[in-house]
Amino acid sequence: MIVDVKDRQLLEAFQQGLAISPRPYADLGNRLGLSENEVIERLDRLKQAGLIKRLGVIVRHRKLGYRANAMVVWDIPDEQAREFGRRISSFEFVTLCYRRPRHGAGWPYNLYCMIHGKNRETVLEQLSVLEQACKLSGFKREILFSRRCFKQRGAIYQNAAPLIQPALANG
Amino acid sequence: MMTPLHKQLLNDYQRNFPLSPTPYQDIATELGVSEIEVINALTELNETDVITRIGPVIPPNRIGVSTLAAMAVPEAQLHDIAQIVSAYPEVNHNYEREHRFNLWFVIIASGAGHLQQVIARIEQQTGYSVMSLPLVDDYFIDLSFRMDLHDC
Numbered sequence: 001m002i003v004d005v006k007d008r009q010l011l012e013a014f015q016q017g018l019a020i021s022p023r024p025y026a027d028l029g030n031r032l033g034l035s036e037n038e039v040i041e042r043l044d045r046l047k048q049a050g051l052i053k054r055l056g057v058i059v060r061h062r063k064l065g066y067r068a069n070a071m072v073v074w075d076i077p078d079e080q081a082r083e084f085g086r087r088i089s090s091f092e093f094v095t096l097c098y099r100r101p102r103h104g105a106g107w108p109y110n111l112y113c114m115i116h117g118k119n120r121e122t123v124l125e126q127l128s129v130l131e132q133a134c135k136l137s138g139f140k141r142e143i144l145f146s147r148r149c150f151k152q153r154g155a156i157y158q159n160a161a162p163l164i165q166p167a168l169a170n171g
Numbered sequence: 172m173m174t175p176l177h178k179q180l181l182n183d184y185q186r187n188f189p190l191s192p193t194p195y196q197d198i199a200t201e202l203g204v205s206e207i208e209v210i211n212a213l214t215e216l217n218e219t220d221v222i223t224r225i226g227p228v229i230p231p232n233r234i235g236v237s238t239l240a241a242m243a244v245p246e247a248q249l250h251d252i253a254q255i256v257s258a259y260p261e262v263n264h265n266y267e268r269e270h271r272f273n274l275w276f277v278i279i280a281s282g283a284g285h286l287q288q289v290i291a292r293i294e295q296q297t298g299y300s301v302m303s304l305p306l307v308d309d310y311f312i313d314l315s316f317r318m319d320l321h322d323c
Contacts, residue, residue: 018188018226053227055190107316110307147267
């Protein structure tokens with residue numbers, strides 16, 4: 001799929017938040033010189049192509065009592081990361097799971113997952129369930145609970161972005 | 172105070188928000204309430220910062236280039252360094268975490284060169300090195316999950 005300049009402008013504007021008014025896509029179009037219909041068609045196409053992963057209300061978990069957030073990292077043989085990643089992702093309390101490069105002796109971890117819970121005890125219980133079910137107990141692992149949140153903003157990419165990437169099946 | 176409508180909007184519309192000319196009317200029809208009730212409830216959630224916005228989640232590295240970055244900084248300087256880092260428009264989700272690497276943030280840039288530039292400037296400005304951990308493989312990126320809101 002080709003993402004043109006209009007698509008990019010549309011995504012940028014849309015990431016600022018949809019108006020909470022009766023014809024929000026028409027409002028969005030007015031700012032960009034697009035008709036309501038064109039806005040909806042383009043967004044639909046971007047969604048089909050996977051450039052919009054999800055569309056909806058974006059919640060501040062902390063405000064709703066989900067105060068404990070743990071980033072859990074494991075050192076897993078690279079060739080097994082995908083299989084473990086898939087298993088970990090199947091748990092409902094897991095909100096993110098990915099592989100990243102190791103970084104020297106001080107950071108030997110390559111598999112990450114994020115667990116949100118109302119408190120630390122719940123998160124640790126969920127982690128222990130997950131580790132048992134996924135047979136993860138033999139691997140080196142650390143739990144990084146979050147403390148202060150200094151900035152939380154959606155992944156709004158920069159206006160300067162000249163880069164238009166064709167959508168590939170798996171990014 | 173959260174009403175049942177607030178809770179339904181929070182849990183049921185994190186994904187598949189209607190792409191139609193009148194999305195709030197569509198939601199109202201689905202929930203058996205009026206459009207103005209939906210609009211009012213969402214406005215309240217927005218004004219009280221329970222939701223940040225209604226909008227898209229765009230997967231990493233599809234448009235632009237991103238990385239997860241971490242820094243190990245002395246506790247006494249953490250607040251100040253966090254402010255420096257947060258001031259970059261390319262930075263989002265800047266958190267303190269319990270670890271020697273105690274500051275974690277995401278950088279989104281227009282391309283690889285721009286990303287390197289931001290990292291170099293943060294290192295220069297703070298005097299501490301930045302560990303960059305770009306995505307290798309994504310097993311699950313969704314960020315929506317069912318919340319238990321009975322005690323809200």
